[in-house]
Amino acid sequence: MNxxxxxxMVLVAIISLTVATWYFVGQTNETDVLRITDFWVxxxxxxxxxxxxxxxxxxxxHNIGTRDLDGLDLKVRMFINDVEIEVGNYFEGVEEYGLVxxxxxxxxxxxxxxxxxxxxxxxxxxxxxxxxxSYMVMVMLDDAVLDESKVSI
Numbered sequence: 001m002n003x004x005x006x007x008x009m010v011l012v013a014i015i016s017l018t019v020a021t022w023y024f025v026g027q028t029n030e031t032d033v034l035r036i037t038d039f040w041v042x043x044x045x046x047x048x049x050x051x052x053x054x055x056x057x058x059x060x061x062h063n064i065g066t067r068d069l070d071g072l073d074l075k076v077r078m079f080i081n082d083v084e085i086e087v088g089n090y091f092e093g094v095e096e097y098g099l100v101x102x103x104x105x106x107x108x109x110x111x112x113x114x115x116x117x118x119x120x121x122x123x124x125x126x127x128x129x130x131x132x133x134s135y136m137v138m139v140m141l142d143d144a145v146l147d148e149s150k151v152s153i
Contacts, residue, residue: 033065034072034102034139036149041114041135043153051118058111059137059149063102072100073140076114081132088115 039059046054057076063069074094078087091112094100102108114135134152138145 033063034069034146035062035064036137036139036147037062039137039149039151041151041153053116053118054113056113057135058109060107060109061102061139062107063104066104068101068103069141070101071141072102074100074110075138076112077136077138078114079134079136080130090115
């Protein structure tokens with residue numbers, strides 16, 4: 001009977017250790033599975049039509065995790081002297097208001113345009129990059145920021 005008790009205790013310990021290992025090691029920290037690399041923004045603004053100004057950007061995403069990531073939300077933000085200004089984004093090859101998927105190990109380049117509509121205060125001048133301008137690309141999944149990268153011009 002004593003041998004059965006010891007065998008039962010060893011079996012319970014092995015099962016507990018297995019479950020604990022699965023729980024802690026098997027958990028994927030999604031903020032550690034995606035990297036933004038090679039983020040750049042063109043240093044001049046164009047004027048394609050009317051009061052709309054645009055400038056080009058490009059960055060690369062690398063899913064360094066072991067599972068696919070679905071529903072990634074991409075956003076490029078603009079700051080002048082560390083104050084965010086309202087801009088729009090257009091990503092080539094991504095449906096409008098669409099979310100992006102990235103397979104495990106996949107590397108994909110994204111190209112697009114930052115869009116700004118001229119207003120009375122005219123923070124941006126066509127053909128020029130505003131003084132103190134910086135840009136940040138963010139990749140989010142639900143409400144979690146997976147990675148972000150900032151570049152100053």
